[in-house]
Amino acid sequence: MKCALVTGGSRGIGRAVCLKMASRGYYVLINYKGNQAAAEETLAAVRELGSDGEIMQFDVADADNVQQVLGTWIEQQTEKYIEVLVNNAGIREDVLMYWMKNEQWKDVLRASLDGFFFVTKQVLNGMLLKRYGRIVNMVSLSGLKGTAGQVNYSAAKAGVIGATKALAQEVAKRGITVNAVAPGFIQTDMTAGLNEKELAAQIPMNRFGKAEEVAETVSFLASKGAAYITGEVINVNGGLYS
Numbered sequence: 001m002k003c004a005l006v007t008g009g010s011r012g013i014g015r016a017v018c019l020k021m022a023s024r025g026y027y028v029l030i031n032y033k034g035n036q037a038a039a040e041e042t043l044a045a046v047r048e049l050g051s052d053g054e055i056m057q058f059d060v061a062d063a064d065n066v067q068q069v070l071g072t073w074i075e076q077q078t079e080k081y082i083e084v085l086v087n088n089a090g091i092r093e094d095v096l097m098y099w100m101k102n103e104q105w106k107d108v109l110r111a112s113l114d115g116f117f118f119v120t121k122q123v124l125n126g127m128l129l130k131r132y133g134r135i136v137n138m139v140s141l142s143g144l145k146g147t148a149g150q151v152n153y154s155a156a157k158a159g160v161i162g163a164t165k166a167l168a169q170e171v172a173k174r175g176i177t178v179n180a181v182a183p184g185f186i187q188t189d190m191t192a193g194l195n196e197k198e199l200a201a202q203i204p205m206n207r208f209g210k211a212e213e214v215a216e217t218v219s220f221l222a223s224k225g226a227a228y229i230t231g232e233v234i235n236v237n238g239g240l241y242s
Contacts, residue, residue, distance in 0.1 A: 001080045003053075004222070005029040005070075007060050007119055008089030010038035012188035013138065015045070016211035017086050018053070020219045022046040027080060028053030029073075031060070031089065060089045060115030061107075070122050081130065084222045085123045087116045088138040090156070092190060097151040105152045112156035116163060124171070133176040134222040137164050141184045141237055157182075161233055168231030177230040179221045183214050184237025204239030 004021035008014040009030040032039040039055040058069035090112040093104040127133025143157025168178040186209045
């Protein structure tokens with residue numbers, strides 16, 4: 001049974017990606033860190049689409065936790081295998097660097113950069129053996145152009161972009177593609193505190209994007225039709241930056 005693992009899959013863009021993968025017939029592994037109720041809601045929505053899945057609680061930034069939960073799950077499977085990995089988990093702790101605490105730097109880098117490494121390393125071996133796989137990393141406009149007040153977040157996402165391009169070269173001969181999606185301003189919990197009307201005026205399309213629009217791009221990169229695309233960063237930002 002082909003599975004799609006989505007880290008940070010309980011809400012926002014992660015939930016939209018889970019539903020899109022479900023609509024394509026995947027058994028969806030919904031990772032979450034703390035909000036079990038939201039993860040259960042996502043699983044219920046996956047099942048409403050006629051697919052199935054399960055929730056999987058672990059902290060992507062904790063190597064031991066990833067090994068205990070995800071590593072054990074992989075070892076115990078005889079029929080299910082992860083064909084698609086979407087590294088979506090991440091956090092923001094915005095503050096000017098002058099006032100940034102060490103923990104705010106470390107926590108944001110650990111969630112995105114360490115999370116990418118620990119989770120991908122667990123999944124990669126199975127893809128190499130199958131000689132097929134799709135890895136899609138969720139990055140950000142901030143990782144491409146930098147954003148004031150987000151030195152930590154911009155550094156974390158820029159790091160994942162570099163890792164995406166390097167890993168893509170390592171595994172291409174095995175039929176595995178590694179790409180990244182860089183959303184701009186998307187309507188999610190993460191952007192709920194922003195002044196949407198003011199910021200939308202800066203966007204050529206004059207609006208924030210929808211999580212479902214990001215999920216469509218992820219879905220394409222996760223498809224067989226994207227077999228000759230790897231090491232790329234696809235912007236989904238309404239023309240704000242390219």
